[in-house]
Amino acid sequence: MRTPIEDWPLTSTDSSSGLLTRFATQVKAVDGRFASITHLSEAQEYMLKLIKSKNVKRVVSVNKELSSKLFPPNSPLKNLEITSNGSLPREEFFKAVQVAEVGISTVDTAVAETGTLVILTSDESDRLVTALPEIHVAIVPRSKIVSSLHDVEPLITEMLNQTKSGATVSLISASSRTADIGDKTILGMHGPKELHVLVLDEELL
Amino acid sequence: MDEASRKAHSQLLEKIALGLRNKRQRAALYVGTEGGRELVEKAYSEVADSGEMLVEARRIKRDAIERLDENLERFMNAAKSAGVTVHLAPDASAAVQLVVELARRANAKRIVKSKSMTGEEIELRDRLESEGFDVVETDLGERIVQLAHQRPSHMVAPAIHLDVEDVTELFSRTLGKKIPPDPEQMTAIARNSLRQKFLEADMGITGANFAVADSGAIVLVTNEGNARLVTALPKTNVAIFGMEKIVPNLADAFTLIQALTMSGAGRKMTSYVTIQRGGSNLAQTGQKQEQHVIIIDNGRSKMREDATFRQALYCLRCGSCLDICPTFRIFGGHTFGHIYTGPIGVPWTKYTATLDAAGEIAPLCISCGLCKHACPEDIDIPLLIARVKEEYTKQHGQLSINRTLCNYEAFINFASMTAPLSNFVLGLPGFRRLLQVLVGIDARRPFPKFTRRTFKKWFAEHTTTGTRQVAYFVDTFADQCETDIGKAVVGILEPYGCKVTVPTQMGSGMPAFLYGDLKQTKKSAEFNVLNLAKSVRDGCEIISTEPTATYCLKDLYPHLLQSSDAELVAAHSHDLFEYLLQLSKDGMVNLGVHRDQTEPVAYYPPCHTRSTYGNSPVLEVLKAAGVDARVVRYNTCCGIAGTFGFKKGREGYDVSMAVGETLFERLKELDCQLVLTESSVCKMQIEHGTGMRVVHPAVFLWELLQTRV
Numbered sequence A: 001m002r003t004p005i006e007d008w009p010l011t012s013t014d015s016s017s018g019l020l021t022r023f024a025t026q027v028k029a030v031d032g033r034f035a036s037i038t039h040l041s042e043a044q045e046y047m048l049k050l051i052k053s054k055n056v057k058r059v060v061s062v063n064k065e066l067s068s069k070l071f072p073p074n075s076p077l078k079n080l081e082i083t084s085n086g087s088l089p090r091e092e093f094f095k096a097v098q099v100a101e102v103g104i105s106t107v108d109t110a111v112a113e114t115g116t117l118v119i120l121t122s123d124e125s126d127r128l129v130t131a132l133p134e135i136h137v138a139i140v141p142r143s144k145i146v147s148s149l150h151d152v153e154p155l156i157t158e159m160l161n162q163t164k165s166g167a168t169v170s171l172i173s174a175s176s177r178t179a180d181i182g183d184k185t186i187l188g189m190h191g192p193k194e195l196h197v198l199v200l201d202e203e204l205l
Numbered sequence B: 001m002d003e004a005s006r007k008a009h010s011q012l013l014e015k016i017a018l019g020l021r022n023k024r025q026r027a028a029l030y031v032g033t034e035g036g037r038e039l040v041e042k043a044y045s046e047v048a049d050s051g052e053m054l055v056e057a058r059r060i061k062r063d064a065i066e067r068l069d070e071n072l073e074r075f076m077n078a079a080k081s082a083g084v085t086v087h088l089a090p091d092a093s094a095a096v097q098l099v100v101e102l103a104r105r106a107n108a109k110r111i112v113k114s115k116s117m118t119g120e121e122i123e124l125r126d127r128l129e130s131e132g133f134d135v136v137e138t139d140l141g142e143r144i145v146q147l148a149h150q151r152p153s154h155m156v157a158p159a160i161h162l163d164v165e166d167v168t169e170l171f172s173r174t175l176g177k178k179i180p181p182d183p184e185q186m187t188a189i190a191r192n193s194l195r196q197k198f199l200e201a202d203m204g205i206t207g208a209n210f211a212v213a214d215s216g217a218i219v220l221v222t223n224e225g226n227a228r229l230v231t232a233l234p235k236t237n238v239a240i241f242g243m244e245k246i247v248p249n250l251a252d253a254f255t256l257i258q259a260l261t262m263s264g265a266g267r268k269m270t271s272y273v274t275i276q277r278g279g280s281n282l283a284q285t286g287q288k289q290e291q292h293v294i295i296i297d298n299g300r301s302k303m304r305e306d307a308t309f310r311q312a313l314y315c316l317r318c319g320s321c322l323d324i325c326p327t328f329r330i331f332g333g334h335t336f337g338h339i340y341t342g343p344i345g346v347p348w349t350k351y352t353a354t355l356d357a358a359g360e361i362a363p364l365c366i367s368c369g370l371c372k373h374a375c376p377e378d379i380d381i382p383l384l385i386a387r388v389k390e391e392y393t394k395q396h397g398q399l400s401i402n403r404t405l406c407n408y409e410a411f412i413n414f415a416s417m418t419a420p421l422s423n424f425v426l427g428l429p430g431f432r433r434l435l436q437v438l439v440g441i442d443a444r445r446p447f448p449k450f451t452r453r454t455f456k457k458w459f460a461e462h463t464t465t466g467t468r469q470v471a472y473f474v475d476t477f478a479d480q481c482e483t484d485i486g487k488a489v490v491g492i493l494e495p496y497g498c499k500v501t502v503p504t505q506m507g508s509g510m511p512a513f514l515y516g517d518l519k520q521t522k523k524s525a526e527f528n529v530l531n532l533a534k535s536v537r538d539g540c541e542i543i544s545t546e547p548t549a550t551y552c553l554k555d556l557y558p559h560l561l562q563s564s565d566a567e568l569v570a571a572h573s574h575d576l577f578e579y580l581l582q583l584s585k586d587g588m589v590n591l592g593v594h595r596d597q598t599e600p601v602a603y604y605p606p607c608h609t610r611s612t613y614g615n616s617p618v619l620e621v622l623k624a625a626g627v628d629a630r631v632v633r634y635n636t637c638c639g640i641a642g643t644f645g646f647k648k649g650r651e652g653y654d655v656s657m658a659v660g661e662t663l664f665e666r667l668k669e670l671d672c673q674l675v676l677t678e679s680s681v682c683k684m685q686i687e688h689g690t691g692m693r694v695v696h697p698a699v700f701l702w703e704l705l706q707t708r709v
Helices: A018-029 A040-053 A062-068 A090-099 A122-129 A151-163 B003-019 B022-047 B048-067 B068-081 B093-106 B119-120 B124-130 B141-147 B164-173 B185-202 B226-233 B250-265 B300-306 B310-312 B322-323 B342-352 B354-365 B370-374 B381-396 B400-407 B406-419 B422-425 B429-438 B455-460 B475-480 B484-496 B510-514 B518-537 B547-561 B564-571 B577-585 B609-614 B619-623 B653-667 B681-689 B697-706
Strands: A031-038 A058-061 A080-083 A102-106 A107-110 A115-120 A135-141 A167-172 A192-198 B085-089 B108-114 B134-137 B205-208 B210-211 B216-220 B236-240 B272-277 B292-296 B466-474 B498-502 B542-544 B572-574 B601-603 B629-631 B675-676 B693-695
Touching: A018 A031, A018 A192, A031 A040, A040 A135, A040 A192, A040 B310, A058 A090, A058 B085, A062 A080, A080 A090, A102 A122, A107 A151, A115 A122, A115 A135, A115 A151, A122 B601, A151 A167, A151 B250, A151 B272, A167 B226, B003 B022, B003 B354, B003 B381, B003 B653, B022 B250, B022 B322, B048 B068, B048 B250, B048 B310, B048 B354, B068 B085, B068 B210, B068 B292, B085 B093, B093 B124, B093 B205, B093 B236, B093 B292, B108 B124, B108 B185, B119 B124, B119 B236, B134 B484, B141 B164, B141 B185, B141 B226, B164 B185, B185 B226, B205 B226, B210 B250, B210 B310, B210 B455, B216 B226, B216 B250, B226 B272, B272 B370, B300 B310, B300 B342, B310 B342, B310 B381, B322 B342, B322 B370, B342 B354, B342 B370, B342 B381, B354 B381, B370 B381, B370 B466, B370 B609, B381 B510, B381 B518, B381 B653, B400 B406, B400 B510, B406 B422, B406 B475, B422 B429, B455 B475, B455 B484, B466 B484, B466 B518, B475 B484, B475 B681, B484 B498, B484 B577, B484 B697, B510 B518, B510 B547, B518 B542, B518 B547, B518 B564, B542 B547, B542 B577, B547 B564, B547 B572, B547 B609, B547 B681, B564 B572, B572 B577, B577 B619, B577 B697, B601 B619, B609 B619, B619 B629, B619 B697, B653 B681, B675 B697, B681 B693
Parallel strands: A031 A192, A058 A080, A058 A102, A102 A135, A135 A192, B085 B292, B108 B134, B108 B205, B205 B236, B236 B292, B466 B498, B466 B542, B542 B572, B601 B629, B601 B675, B675 B693
Antiparallel strands: A107 A115, A115 A167, A167 B272, B210 B216, B216 B272
16 A cells, blocks of 8 residues: 555654754644655655656656656656756746646755745746646755754845845745635645655755 | 714714624624634744744834834845835825836736735725726735725735625626635636736736845745745836835844734744845746835835834734724724724824824724734734824814713712712613713613712721732722722732722723823823822832723823833732732732632633733632633623723614624633623623623632631
8 A cells, every 4th residue: 555645754863853853843734745755766756656646747847957866767657747947948948837737846945943945046937846836846955954044044145145136035834825715724826735845865966 | 073074983883884784794704803813822822932032023123113214225225236126105106106107118018916005005006907007916815805896804814804605706707607605616716817817917016024124135925925926927026115114134024024924824934935136037038027116105204203103113914903803803994994904004094094084993993902912013003093083083073972981980970979869860761861862872781880888988997907018099990889899809908918008099091092082091190190109109019900990000101101100100000810919929828728619600801901911810810719710712802892882872882792792602601600800891791791790800709718718
C-alpha cells in the first residue's frame, strides 16, 4: 500500500532537530504538506507519487538543474511535460507557466516559527512559477532554515538593497485561501491550492 | 439640533430600523464577526510572547508617526534609487488625477486592483470607471461588493454582510446562468474568471500595508495571493497608500505584520507577504516593469497635528474593533460607516471625509470600550468617537433626549429623594407612556428601585476602625438604588483590617461621555480626581464596585485630563475584586475554605471590566473562594450601555435588545439559577432580557463569607 503523501514520515535524524520539527509543524498546521528527505531518490519518489496521484500533465520549474534532479532521465513519467525557466524563449515559458498544474521552486531561506518560505525574485517568470499553478512544490535546503522572521530580516534587507533596480521578496507561509463567501475557508483562491515543502540536504541540490 | 443634522439622524434611524429587520444580514454579520473574534482570541492565547510583540508594535507605530517627515523622505529617496517614480498627493482628487494620468499614459484599458482601503477612501474605482477604464477588483470579497455595486462593509472582509445565498444570486445574475449555492464552486468560478482578467490587464493597482523607509520597498499582506498577481502581470504598477504606512525598516514591518495577521486573521502569518522594491522584469517580455507609488495625505497631517486624534494613525486596519463592536455586529459597515467603517471608521471619516459624515454615524458607538481593549495598537477609539460627537454637537446641537440623559444624576437624585413615591409613579404604565412620548425613555425598559435611605446616609452612621485605608468610590447606583453593594464592601473589607471611608464624590460622568458632552465629563473627572487624589495622599487605596467607574478612574480620566493627579488616582484605583486579589496574594486575605458551594452560578464579565483588566478579577476571586462560576461565552457588550438602552425604540432600546439577544440565550443555556455581574446596568439588561435573578458579586461574596464554616 502506498503511503499517502501527507503522512510522509520524518526520518530519525530529523526529529532530533528542533528547528525542523517546528518548521514541519507550522507548515502542516496551515494545510501544507511536508517531507524531509535525505536521499535524492526519496525526492524523486515523492514527485512521482504527486504527479501520479494528481494526474499531472505539465510541470514548470525555475531552473533546469532542479527539474533534472527531481525527474531523472529514466523516470517512468514518459508523458509528463517538464518546462524549465531559461530553457525556452521567454514567451513560451510564460505560456507554460499558465497551463502547468505544478510549479517547482527553490527558496533562499525558510523560517521555522511561522513556516515561511523566503524567495527572492527579480524576474516575474520565477515568481509566477510559485503563483499561477494549482500546486507549488518548494525545495528547501536543510541548512537554510532559521528560527524566526527577525533572524532573516537582515538578509532580506541586504538581498533587496543589493539588487540595483527592482526585486521582490515573497514570504509564502501557506497556500492561497479565502473566506469571503459565507465565512467558509476555501483553498486556492488565486494561487496554489496545495503547498508542498520538501526539505533536502544541500549536497543533493 | 439643526435641520441638517435632524434629517441625517432620521436617516440613520431609518437604516437602523431596516438593519434590525434584516435577519439574514444580521446572521451573516454574526457568523463573520463572531468567527473572526474567536480565531483572534485563540491565536493570542496560543502565542506565548504575543504580549511583548504588542508592546513593540505600539512603540513602533508611535515612533514612526512621531518621525514621519524623516521616514517619508528616506522612503522617497530609497524608492527612487530602486527606479520607482514617487508621487505625493495632498488630497483625494490629486491622487485620483495622478492615477488617471498614469493609466492614460500607459494606454491602459483594463486595470486590476487588489483591495485597498486607501483606494476606497479616494473612491478610485468609481473615478477610473467614469473615465472609461475597465477596473476589476481581485480580492474575492471586494469583487463581490463591486459586482453588487456596494462598498465594503468591513475592511478585512468586504462582503461580510452577505450570506451564501446572496452571493449565489449575485453570481447567477452576473453570469446569466444558475450557479449552485456552494462556496467552493463559486470560488473556483471566480478564480478562473479573474485569472483571465489578470492576464489581460495593462495596469495593476495596490495599496500598501507598510512602506519601508530604508529600502523603499512596499509590503503587501494577503491570504488570497491576488496582490502577487496584480504586481507580477501588468506592465505598469501603481501602489497608493497613506503616509502613515511608512515604517523605518523591515524589522519593524515584521513586528507589525505579526500584530496585523494575529489581530486581523487570528493567524501567526498570512499566506503571502510580498515585499516589493522597484519593478522586476516582466515574464512576458523581459522588460522592466514601470513602478509608481502615490503617497497621500488627505487629512493625515491634520490628524497628526491633533494630540488626541494622532493615535488614529496607528491603525493597522486589522478590523478587530469591528468584530468586537456590539452595534457593528448588528448593522455592519453600510450603516455604521461612511467609507471607513466601524469604530475606527469614525475618526478616520472626520479627517478623510467630513466631520458631518463622522458625526452622523457616531451615535452608533455606545462607549462600551471593547474596541480599545481589542485594538492591537491600544488606540483609545471610544475617546476619539466621543470627541467627534462633541465637535458635531457643538456645531449642530444635541438631541433633547441625550441632553436629558447627560443630566441623569439630577434625575436619580430626585427619584431617590422622593422614593418610595418615585418608584410607585415610575411603575405606572400611564406615566411611563408619558415619559416615552415627552422625554423619549422607552416604556418597556424597567427602572431600578430608588431608595431614600442611601448608602452614604447608612455609612455616615457607621463607625469603622482598621489600619488599611480604603476610600470607596460608590457611584450613583450603589448609593441610591442597591445599597446592599456598599454594605457588602464594608462587610467584606472590615474583617481584613480595612478602614473604609467614603470621600466626597460625584457620579463618574460616563453618561455625558456617551453623548459627547466632554465638558461635563471633564467636570465630573476634575471633581472626582481632586477629591480622590487627596485620599490617595492621605494613604488610601481607592476601590470601586462599578466597572464603569473603575474604567473612568483608571483609564478615561487620565486620558481626558492629562494631569499628574489623574495619573496618581489611576495608579491607586482598583476594582474591589482586584484589590481583594492583591490582598490575598500578599497573604492578607484568605478567600478559600468556604462552605461547599453546590449550586453553579453564571458569570457575565461586563465590558468595562474586560476593557480595564482583560481577564476579570471577579472570576479569579470566585474561583479562589471555591465557587462553581460558569462564564458565559460571549464576545461583545450586553447592549444596554449605560443610559443608551433606556432611549425609546430605534434610538436605543430596540438596538440594545438586539445586541443582547445572543447573551440572553447563552445565559439561559448555562442552566444556572443565579447570574453574577458587577455592572449595575448589565444587571438591569440581563434581568430584563432573561428574567433571571442577577446579583452583584460583592453581595454574593459577602453572603458566602457570612456562611463560612
